[in-house]
Amino acid sequence: MIDNCGASVAALVQADVTSHVEDMPEAAALIPGFNATACPLFLCKGLQFEDNVANVQEFAPGEVVNMKAILPIPHEGPMNVSIIDTATNTAIGQPLIEFASYADESLAVLPANNTDFDVTIPTTLGAKCAVAGACVMQWFxxxxGAQQTYESCVDMVVPAAAAAVVPNTAVAIDLCCYCCLSVAHL
Structure with a gap:
């Protein structure tokens, strides 16, 4: 990340895993010749695929993935989990799950489905995510109220050859506050 984003942006992400994206352009502005193409801050907070190659997760079409989020400081607003094309930073298809109102800080206790929910890998991806680095599963x-964006991403691959749907497979993903995601296959 340091090579593409610079030391100040990398330090911001590493110092506070709960950091929001809006802080990052300010850090990037301090870097002479900052290259926004090499470090797309609004795609996984600028975190780089090259730094996470060893953690690429392989999913099958139709696979159910359980996600757990730790929300230490709720801020009400919309949330979605989507498959993102990393070349264009656009969603492929519809969100896997979405909430119009999520993490409402006015509630004494957040609904259980804000911190523990399942998504299903689409069966319609074809070869779009067959190559590692082409797609991420993004929690957005x-x-x-706070006007803050939080993102976490899972580097993933869905092999095009995996034509069979895998029913009722459980995979757990822990959303570490708002940082990179860690995945543990059950």
């Missing part, structure tokens, strides 16, 4: 949350 925007706190409307």
């Amino acid at each position: 949350w925007f706190g409307t």
Whole structure:
């Protein structure tokens, strides 16, 4: 990340895993000749695939993935989990799950489905995510009152050859606050 994003951006991400994306352009502005193409801050907070190659997760079409989020400071707003094309930073298809209102800080206790939910890998990806680095599964949350964006991503691959749907497979993903995701296959 340091090579593409610079030391100040990398330090911001590493110092506070709960950091929101809006802080990052300020850090990037301090870097002479900052290259936004090499470090797309609004794609997984600028975290680089090359730094995470050893953690690429392989999913099958139709596979159910359990996600757990730790939300230490709730900010009400919309949230979604989507498959993102990393070349264009656009969603492929519809969100896997979405909430119009998520992490509402006015509630005494957040609903259980805000911190523990399942998504299903689409069966319609074809070869779009067959190569590692082409796609991520992105958890995206925007706190409307705070005007802050939080993102976490899973580097993933869905082999095109995996034509069979895998029913009722459980995979757990822990969302570490708002940092990179860690995945543990059960």
